[in-house]
Amino acid sequence: MARSVESRIDDVRALIRAARAVVDRRGALLAEMTASTGLSSAGVELAMTRHLELEPTDEDLRRLAARAGDTSSAAVILSANVFVGALRAVAIARAASSRVVVRPSRRDPTFSRALVDAAGDPAIVLDEALDVASVEGGELHVYGHDATIALVRARARASVRVLGHGSGMGAAWISARADVAAAASALAEDVIVFDQRGCLSPRVALVEGPPARADAFAEALHAELARQGALVPRGPLPADVRAESDRYRATMTYACRALVGREHVVGVAPPGAPMIAAPAYRHLHVTACATEDDARAILAPLSRALVAVGSDDAEAARRLAPPSARVSALGQMQRPPLDGPVDLRDPT
Numbered sequence: 001m002a003r004s005v006e007s008r009i010d011d012v013r014a015l016i017r018a019a020r021a022v023v024d025r026r027g028a029l030l031a032e033m034t035a036s037t038g039l040s041s042a043g044v045e046l047a048m049t050r051h052l053e054l055e056p057t058d059e060d061l062r063r064l065a066a067r068a069g070d071t072s073s074a075a076v077i078l079s080a081n082v083f084v085g086a087l088r089a090v091a092i093a094r095a096a097s098s099r100v101v102v103r104p105s106r107r108d109p110t111f112s113r114a115l116v117d118a119a120g121d122p123a124i125v126l127d128e129a130l131d132v133a134s135v136e137g138g139e140l141h142v143y144g145h146d147a148t149i150a151l152v153r154a155r156a157r158a159s160v161r162v163l164g165h166g167s168g169m170g171a172a173w174i175s176a177r178a179d180v181a182a183a184a185s186a187l188a189e190d191v192i193v194f195d196q197r198g199c200l201s202p203r204v205a206l207v208e209g210p211p212a213r214a215d216a217f218a219e220a221l222h223a224e225l226a227r228q229g230a231l232v233p234r235g236p237l238p239a240d241v242r243a244e245s246d247r248y249r250a251t252m253t254y255a256c257r258a259l260v261g262r263e264h265v266v267g268v269a270p271p272g273a274p275m276i277a278a279p280a281y282r283h284l285h286v287t288a289c290a291t292e293d294d295a296r297a298i299l300a301p302l303s304r305a306l307v308a309v310g311s312d313d314a315e316a317a318r319r320l321a322p323p324s325a326r327v328s329a330l331g332q333m334q335r336p337p338l339d340g341p342v343d344l345r346d347p348t
Contacts, residue, residue, distance in 0.1 A: 002070065003070075003098065005062065005065050005066075008065045008068070008094075008095045008096075009058075009061045009062070009065055009095075011094050011095065011121070011123070012061055012064065012065070012091045012094060012095050013061070014119065014121065015087065015090060015091050015094055015115070015119055015121070015124075016053075016054055016056070016087070016091070016338075018115055018118035018119035018120070018121075019052055019054060019087045019115055019118070020054055021118045022111065022114045022115055022118050023048050023049065023052060023054070026044075026045070026048050029110060029111075029114060030044060030045070032110045033083065033110045033111060036083075036107065036108045036109065036110045037080075037083045037108050037110075037111075037235070038080075038108075038195075038235045038236065038238070039083075039194070039195060039235045040232065040233040040234065040235050042231065042232040042233060043192075043193070043194070043195060043232050043233070043234070043235060044083075046192070046193055046232050047082075047083065047084050047193060047194060048084065050193075050335070051084055051193055051194075051334055051335060052084045052087060053087065053088060053335075053336075053337070053338035056337060056338035056339070057337070059339075060337045060338050060339040061338070061339075063337075063339035063340055064091065064092060064095055064338060064339050064340050065095045066340075067092070067339070067340035067341070068092045068093075068095035068096040068340070069096055070096060070097070071096050071097050071138045071139045071161070072097065072099065072137055072138045073097050073099040073100070073101070073135075073137060073138030073139070074093035074094075074096050074097040074099070074100050074101075074138055074139045074140075074141060075093075075100075075101045075102075075103070075130060075132070075135050075138070075139070075140050075141070076089050076090060076093045076100065076101065076102045076103065076141045076143075077103050077130075077132070077140065077141065077142045077143065077144070077148075077152060078102065078103065078104050078105050078112055078143055078144075079105055079143040079144040079145075079148075080105035080106075080107040080108035080144075081144075081194070081197040081198055081199075082194050082197060082198040083108050083110070083111045083112075084111060085143065085198070085342070086102075086104070086111055086112035086115055087115060087338075088338060088341070088342065089141060089143055089165075090102055090112070090115065090116070090124065091338065092141065092340065092341060093139075093141055094121070094123065094124060096139065097123075097138065097139075098123050099123060099138070100123055100124045100125065101125050101126075101127050101130060101135075102116055102124060102125070102126050102127070103126075103127055103128060103129075103130040104126070104128055106128075109128065112126075113126060132152050132155050132156050133155045133156070133157065135156065135157065135160050136157060136159060136160070137157075137159050137160060138160065138161070139160065139161045139162070139163055140152060140156055140160055140161070140162045140163065141163050141165070141347075142162060142163065142164045142165065143165045144165075144166065145166065145167055146164075146166040146167050148166075149162070149164035149165075149166050152164070161348070162348075163347035163348060164347050164348075165199075165341050165342075165343045165347055166199075166343070167199065167305065168199030168200070168305050168306070168307030168308075168343055168345075169199065169201065169202075169203045169204075169277060169302070169305050169306065169307065169308075170190070170199075170200050170201055170202040170203065170306070170307060170308035170309065170310060170333050171202060171203070171204045171205070171206065171299060171302070171306060171308070171309050171310075171320075172187050172190075172202045172204070172205040172206065172309070172310045172311065172330060172333075173205075173206050173208070173295060173309060173310075173311040173313065173316055173317050173320055174187075174205060174206065174207040174208060174217055174311070174312065174330075175208050175311065175312055175313040175316055176208040176209050176213075177312070177313070178312040178313070179312075180213070180216050180217045180220050181220050182312075183217065183220075183312055183330055184217055184220035184221040184223075184224045185220075185224050185331075186312075186329070186330035186331030187202060187205060187221060187224075187284075187310065187330050187331070188221060188224035188225050188227075188228050189228065189331045189334075190202050190310060190330065190331060190332075190333040190334055191225065191264075191282055191284060192225070192228050192229065192232050192282070193232075193334045194334065195234050195235055195280065195281050195282060196280045196281055196282050196283070197280050197281070198334065198342075199307045199308075199342060199343055200307055200308040200326065200333050200334055200336065200342055201280065201333075201334070202284065202308070202310060202333060203277050203278045203279075203280070203283070203284065203285065204275065204277060204278065204284070204285045204286075204287070204299075204302070205217070205221070205284055205285070205286045205287075206287060206288075206289045206295045206298060206299070207286060207287070207288050207289065208288075208289055208290075208291075208292075208295070209288060209289075209290075210288060210290075211270055211271060211288045213288065214268060214286055214287060214288035215257075215268060217286060218257075218259055218266050218268045218286040219259065221266055221284065221286070222259040222261060222264075222266045225261055225263075225264040225266070225282060225284075226261045226262070226264070229261065229262070229263050229264060229282070233263065234263040234264075234281060234282055237281055241279060241280065241281050244279040245265065245279055245281065245283060248265060248267065248276070248278055248279055248283055249265050249267075251267075251276065252265070252267035252268070252269070252276075252285075255273070256268055256269045256270065256273060257269075263282055264282035264283065264284075265278070265282070265283045265284075266283075266284050266286060267283070267284070267285045267286065268286050268287070269285065269286070269287040270287070270288070271287065271288050271289070271290065271294070273287065275287070275298050275299075275301060275302065277302060277305075292316060292319060292320060295320055296319075296320055299320060303322050306321065306322050306325050307324075307325055307326065307342070307343050307344075307345070308325055308326045308327075308328065308333050308336075308342075309321040309325050309326070309327050309328075310327075310328050310329065310330045310331075310332070310333040311327070311329070311330060312329070312330055314327060314329070324344045324345045324346070325344070326342070326344060
C-alpha cells in the first residue's frame with residue numbers, strides 16, 4: 001500500500017528529531033567525530049550547530065517527498081566528505097521507502113551510526129558491510145566521487161535503479177554593487193565550513209569590475225579567511241591534497257598572484273587568464289570580470305560540475321547558474337533547505 005505524502009513527511013520529521021538528539025549529545029561524540037571526519041573539533045562543532053537542516057518548512061518537506069519519489073526499498077551509500085549530509089541522504093531514502101539500508105562511509109561512520117541509532121526506526125537498518133551486488137531491487141542512492149558511482153553502477157544488478165550524487169563545486173559572483181568587505185566576510189563562511197570539501201563549497205569567485213576591484217576583494221577574503229580560520233582551524237591536509245595545494249600555490253605564484261595564509265590560499269588571476277578551479281581545503285580562485293557575459297564564458301567549462309552559485313545579487317546569479325544549480329546569498333551556500341538532494345543535477 002502506497003504511503004501518503006503526510007506519512008512520508010512524518011517519517012522524515014522523526015529522523016530530524018533524532019538528528020536533534022545527536023546534536024544535543026555531541027559532546028560525547030566530539031572526539032570520535034573529530035578523528036573520523038578529519039575536521040578540527042571547532043569544524044565539527046560548526047557543522048553540527050549551524051549546518052544541520054533541523055528546521056525545514058512544510059514546503060521544504062513536501063518538495064523533498066516529491067523529489068524522493070516512491071520505491072520498494074532504498075539502499076544508501078554514504079560519502080565521507082560532509083558528515084552531516086547523512087541526515088539529508090537518509091531522509092530522502094526514508095521519504096521514498098519503508099525499507100532503508102544505510103552503509104556509512106568506512107572512513108567516517110560516526111555521525112550516521114549515531115543518527116540511525118537515535119532514530120530507532122525499524123524501517124532504517126545500518127549495514128556497514130553492504131555489498132551493492134547483493135541488492136536485488138529498488139534503488140541505490142550513492143554519494144561520493146564520480147568514480148565511486150561508476151563502480152557501483154558497474155556492480156549493481158540490472159533490476160536496481162542507481163541514483164548517483166557525485167562530485168561538484170560552487171562559484172561566487174560578486175556584483176559591482178557589493179560591499180567588498182561584507183562579501184568577503186560572507187564568502188569566507190562558505191569556504192571554512194567542512195574545509196571546503198562539499199559539492200556546494202565555493203572554489204572560484206568572479207568579481208564584477210576592473211582588476212583592482214578583484215584585488216581588493218582577494219585581499220579582504222585573505223584577511224577574513226585568516227580571522228575565521230583562527231576560530232575554526234582547518235583539519236590536517238591529506239597527502240594528495242597537500243600535493244594539489246602545492247601545485248596550485250606554485251602555479252598562481254608564478255603566473256598570477258597568490259595570497260598565502262597559514263591554512264588557506266587565495267589565487268588572483270587577471271582577466272583573460274585560464275580558469276583554474278582551486279583545490280578543496282580552503283583555496284579560492286579569484287578573477288575580475290568586466291561583464292556578466294565574461295563571467296558566463298569563464299564558467300562555461302565548469303558548468304557540468306557547478307552545483308551552487310552564491311552572490312549578493314540573486315537575479316544575476318540565476319542568470320549565470322546552470323538550471324540545476326542552487327542559488328543562494330553569500331554566507332548561505334552551505335545551508336540549503338532540506339528539500340531534496342543538495343545536488344539537483346539528474347542523478348541517473
